[in-house]
Amino acid sequence: MxxxxxxxxxxxxxxxxxxxxxxxxxxxxxxxxxxxxxxxxxxxxxxxxxxMKLEQIIKERRSIKRFKDQPVPLETIQSLLETSTWAPNHKMTQPWRFVVVHGDSRVKLAEATRAFMAGKEKDPSKKKEAGQRGYNKLNGVPMFVAVIMEENPNLMTREEDYAATSALIQNFSLLAWEQGIGMIWETYGMIHSQEFREALGVKPGEKIVGSLHVGYPDMIPTPRPRTPIDELLTIMD
Structure with missing residues (x-):
């Protein structure tokens, strides 16, 4: 004790x-x-x-699926995003932009999800129920941060840009955790749907790298074990 x-x-x-x-x-x-x-x-x-030390933040961070019914200050998110952009980025292409959805605007995404989930359900008698489940899931999230990347026509640059944008999301996740804010990085199928892209104003030639669900955690899952590094590491002398 x-x-x-x-x-x-x-x-x-x-x-x-x-x-x-x-x-x-x-x-x-x-x-x-x-x-x-x-x-x-x-x-x-x-x-x-x-x-908290960086090592502690990295090890304690969790993907959060259940949030408190408590709004996240917009100015806090703006500040975290500002810092997050200091991710390694070859050639400084800075291919990213962000769409923050909170408050009543969340209904747009929830409705887009309703349409997507209903269209995905093959049983006509279950379409309405499937759509409502999708609506409820997204409407209960306090804030969404869509991370959008310009898709460079050069495939090598596009791959590097995706890596840089992923590093930015990790930065954001750790910075948010330090402030007591949780998130989960979602890449569900509906981010590719026309309804979802239109709701966020995503343009042709842009990719939604992640739909980040952001809020104050209502439940934090227990950690899952990682593979020991000595089982993954090859040292060439």
Whole structure:
């Protein structure tokens, strides 16, 4: 059993870092009663902690599918995107642009998803139900950040641009996590549909590299093991 002397769960470094050690409980005076035992559930909560080291952020980051019903400040996302663009980018093509969808505008994407899912369902009697499921799934996301890349006619440059844009998304993911904001990088089939592209204003010659679902986590999944590096590494002397 560990004990913590800080007064609030919100910025408790022990509460944030305890997930690294597979611990069952901690004692925290910021709970309802002093020294009450707080269970560390599989759905851990993250708190904003700008003192986290990069290694810790990388290892603790998770793909988030369930969000709180709480808006994310637009100015925060703009700032994170600004920093994220400092990704390695050969020839500085900077092929990216972004579309942020939040508030009532989310209905546009939800309706586009409804149309896509209904059209995908082969059973006519199930089309309406399938469309509604797609609508509900997207309408419950607090914010979308569509990362859009210009597709360079030169295939080598296009491949390099895709790699750079992917690095930008990883930057954004880690920066958001540092601020207590979660996301999942989605590449579902509907990003290629005409309805979805039109809803986002995607032009011919542009590719949606990711539809990022962004918000404050309501549940954080437990980590899945990675393959040890010594099983993947070849050293040539």
């Amino acid at each position: 560990l004990s913590c002397e800080c007064k609030s769960l919100e910025y408790c470094p022990l509460f944030i870092q305890v997930s690294l050690f597979n611990l069952k409980h901690i004692r925290h005076p910021g709970s309802f009663f002093f020294k009450k035992t707080i269970p560390i559930h599989r759905s851990l909560r993250i708190r904003r902690n700008t003192n």
